[in-house]
Amino acid sequence: MKKNVLIIGAGGVAQVVAHKCAQNNDLLGDIHIASRTVSKCDAIIASVHEKSAMKVDGVLQGHALDALDVDATSALIRDTGSQIVINVGSPFVNMSVLDACIATGAAYIDTAIHEEPGKICETPPWYGNYEWKKREICAEKGITAILGAGFDPGVVNAYARYAIDTFMDTVTAIDIVDINAGSHGKYFATNFDPEINFREFTGTVYSWQSGAWQENEMFEVGHDWDLPVVGTQRAYLSGHDEVHSLSANYPDADVRFWMGFGAHYINVFTVLKNLGLLSEQPVTTAEGLEVVPLKVVKACLPDPASLAPNYTGKTCIGDFVKGIKNGQPVEVFVYNVADHAEAYAEVGSQGISYTAGVPPVAAALLVADGTWDANAMKNMEELPPAPFLTQLDRLGLPTRVKDENGDRPWNA
Numbered sequence: 001m002k003k004n005v006l007i008i009g010a011g012g013v014a015q016v017v018a019h020k021c022a023q024n025n026d027l028l029g030d031i032h033i034a035s036r037t038v039s040k041c042d043a044i045i046a047s048v049h050e051k052s053a054m055k056v057d058g059v060l061q062g063h064a065l066d067a068l069d070v071d072a073t074s075a076l077i078r079d080t081g082s083q084i085v086i087n088v089g090s091p092f093v094n095m096s097v098l099d100a101c102i103a104t105g106a107a108y109i110d111t112a113i114h115e116e117p118g119k120i121c122e123t124p125p126w127y128g129n130y131e132w133k134k135r136e137i138c139a140e141k142g143i144t145a146i147l148g149a150g151f152d153p154g155v156v157n158a159y160a161r162y163a164i165d166t167f168m169d170t171v172t173a174i175d176i177v178d179i180n181a182g183s184h185g186k187y188f189a190t191n192f193d194p195e196i197n198f199r200e201f202t203g204t205v206y207s208w209q210s211g212a213w214q215e216n217e218m219f220e221v222g223h224d225w226d227l228p229v230v231g232t233q234r235a236y237l238s239g240h241d242e243v244h245s246l247s248a249n250y251p252d253a254d255v256r257f258w259m260g261f262g263a264h265y266i267n268v269f270t271v272l273k274n275l276g277l278l279s280e281q282p283v284t285t286a287e288g289l290e291v292v293p294l295k296v297v298k299a300c301l302p303d304p305a306s307l308a309p310n311y312t313g314k315t316c317i318g319d320f321v322k323g324i325k326n327g328q329p330v331e332v333f334v335y336n337v338a339d340h341a342e343a344y345a346e347v348g349s350q351g352i353s354y355t356a357g358v359p360p361v362a363a364a365l366l367v368a369d370g371t372w373d374a375n376a377m378k379n380m381e382e383l384p385p386a387p388f389l390t391q392l393d394r395l396g397l398p399t400r401v402k403d404e405n406g407d408r409p410w411n412a
Helices: 012-023 038-050 070-080 091-104 131-141 155-167 194-201 241-249 263-274 293-300 304-310 340-347 351-368 385-395
Strands: 005-008 031-035 060-064 084-087 107-110 145-147 170-180 205-209 212-216 222-227 231-238 254-260 314-325 328-339 377-379 400-403 406-409
Touching: 005 012, 005 070, 012 031, 012 038, 012 304, 012 340, 012 351, 031 038, 031 070, 038 060, 060 070, 070 091, 084 091, 084 351, 091 107, 091 131, 107 351, 131 145, 131 377, 155 170, 155 241, 155 314, 155 328, 155 385, 170 222, 170 231, 170 241, 194 263, 194 293, 205 231, 205 241, 222 314, 241 254, 304 340, 304 351, 314 351, 328 340, 328 351, 340 351, 351 385
Parallel strands: 005 031, 005 084, 031 060, 084 107, 107 145, 145 377, 170 254
Antiparallel strands: 170 314, 205 212, 205 254, 222 231, 231 254, 314 328, 328 400, 400 406
């Protein structure tokens, strides 16, 4: 049994994590939030109290922290008695926070693959470049490290495992589809950190097909998907974290990730990219100032957290999984639909942050009660999915299944 949670990061996803931890602090214990800017932690704490989210009286405290400093992070873990660390900070800090957890024995949970600021879209498999290099030491020291426990990656990995285990003897294809059919009312904005958002789409699109890595350009391959609630939506083959672990665990299946984009987003993105404004490499202005164009664009765009009050519409994210059962082809869609306005009413964040922030809390609860306290490094599809999907149902992200037998709750 583990308890006391340290949340790394204080953005929109961290706000959701804090609210959900507070709603379950009878099980999770003390809650601490750490960021470079402690005022952001304080704002989250104020929002938790405004919503009366604490289930029982307990510790909810903010801390100033440079999470790139392994010693400082280790000291904070020890000082707060935190046995579970939920890292929803920038992917740039993943390896530092993981090292601090290894040093202290705390369980580690993150929501995305580590990135280096000066590199974009490295050679696959991306996990192999960073996190997986710590597998042996996690196993030797009995450190629980759960990688990619957001929605995608995260929930969609669990959906794949559930669909394969439940509906088929062998799997032939996993197509992950992420659609945001909502509207934030701004001329242009990204739903999470603009720097991370743009970095995902400026490099090579890697998918796993026919037992090998396939390379495409962003927006080169599009497909119209007929989805529950949000209807037919155009999505494009994109590179994404979960492809890199699912392809390792299901090498005989084609694994692809598709994300929905409207024509306006594609047009603005293309102009910014062609002008060089999405580059992660520094340039020098006429005044002799060295700036990173991508960081300048980020500074000019709306803070994703500011979108929440006026966000309307829904998201639909899920897996189309194909395989063979008793010699016959089968296909199932395992999915969730989330509502932006409902998310804002509950936790003060928009739906994208909600879908990303609820799953790591579900994972933390399973670590806390021992169900997922694996004493090793695991990607989400390597853990039993049913307890996780059960927690998601309880926490506000219900799972549904659609196939030839109809559309129904996953456990119906």
